[in-house]
Amino acid sequence: MKTLLTGGTVLSMDPAVGDLARGDVLIEDGVIVQVAAQIDAAGAGAGTEVIDATDRIVMPGFVDNHRHTWQTTFRGIGADWTFAEWDAAIHGTVKSHYRPDDVYWAVLLGRLEALHSGVTTMLDWFHCTLSPAHADAAVAALRDAPGRSIFCYGAGWGTPDPVEAEIRRVRGGLAGDGAAGDGLLTMAYGLRGPQDTGVEGLARELDLAAELGLRTSLHTVSDGIRRPIATLHEHGLLRDTTTFVHANGVSDEELRMLADAGSSVSVSPDVELRMGFGWPVTGRALAAGLRPTLSVDDVPSAAGDLFSAMRTAFAVQRGLDGGLRSRDLLASATVDAAGSCGLGTRTGSITPGKDADLILLRTDDLTVFPVTDPAATVVSAGHPGLVDTVLVAGRTVKRDGRLVDVEPAPLMARLRASRDRIAAAAGVPLDGTWHPEPKGW
Structure with missing residues (x-):
């Protein structure tokens, strides 16, 4: 399976690859195979999924x-x-x-x-x-x-x-x-x-x-x-x-x-x-x-x-x-x-041969627009609301700002019930008034 990310601003975090003001990233079977200013979608092969990364920063997860x-x-x-x-x-x-x-x-x-x-x-x-x-x-x-x-x-x-x-x-x-x-x-x-x-x-x-x-x-x-x-x-x-x-x-x-x-x-x-x-x-x-x-x-x-x-x-x-x-x-x-983590050869940069663990950050959001220095913008003004797309080993796990195949509401209900039960069993309030007494310090 192939996936092509097109037209994004690429922050590779790999000095040998560098940054691209406008670049494409080709992924095959979960692995990055090519990073270039432009990759021909037709040449990537039939059945290639194309993800438009226009107005996005493409960077390692x-x-x-x-x-x-x-x-x-x-x-x-x-x-x-x-x-x-x-x-x-x-x-x-x-x-x-x-x-x-x-x-x-x-x-x-x-x-x-x-x-x-x-x-x-x-x-x-x-x-x-x-x-x-x-x-x-x-x-x-x-x-x-x-x-x-x-x-x-x-x-x-x-x-x-x-x-x-x-x-x-x-x-x-x-x-x-x-x-x-x-x-x-x-x-x-x-x-x-x-x-x-x-x-x-x-x-x-x-x-x-x-x-x-x-x-x-x-x-x-x-x-x-x-x-x-x-x-x-x-x-x-x-x-x-x-x-x-x-x-x-x-x-x-x-x-x-x-x-x-x-x-x-x-x-x-x-x-x-x-x-x-x-x-x-x-x-x-x-x-x-x-x-x-x-x-x-x-x-x-x-x-x-x-x-x-x-x-x-x-x-x-x-x-x-x-x-x-x-x-x-x-x-x-x-x-x-x-x-x-011992994973430097597998992830952490957009490098051909590494797994495609990538994120796409919105640059058309009013909190960061216009993006002049992408790296500085991510560090000084980035926030989770910019995370549009997430790929792990080439699999898209978040798309258009939402986790794929995850319905949060019932999961949140289970965690809320768990919190309330533990708090009741421990005898602690959940109204912001709990100030625990340090022990042995």
């Missing part, structure tokens, strides 16, 4: 490498919370009341939201691992959503022991989906970290991940006194397959350690600033030789689209030192994030 979609249920409830309040509320109060079906509806709606806003690839950092059934429900939801997803099994936060047996079970169940990296649903390992397992425990988890062929992700921050990255460096535990989430407060020296090891950093600017983590490390990571990536983190506290994350990271860093460029942020949300 966004890649979010750190999002907790099981928390979609409580969207917006924690916008005013600190991290300690969020932890007491989400992990300490409501999580224990989640049933597997609650997980399913939250993850499904969260993944569909991401697709709707142009996120074609998403790593779902799942730490509602109350039972094997909860993990299976999350996997089922990601399988039912038509996006490229990575199920990151997050150990800790109540994970039943033995963790190793559960990681092996889930990895084995995903084998048929191509969990090693050749399918749309793959797997990663969310590490607990030395604060929970000790350095020796983290080493065992890294060995298990390597044995199973899984990339890893690890939350880390520093108060300026502790040196978490340096500790791992001293024990030889930095890997080029690990993404360090947040990294607020870590020293420039530690960031260089990550760069030397080939590790990556995921910045969640909206959550980090609202919860009091400190300044995002976007600019310092670049200066240290890293290619920072972007993520949403959680929607109880922040918006669920990468347009917002790009805009916040851009404004903050420009305010700090004025050095960040808009295209840096666009790379953070596409090609660099794809590389951090």
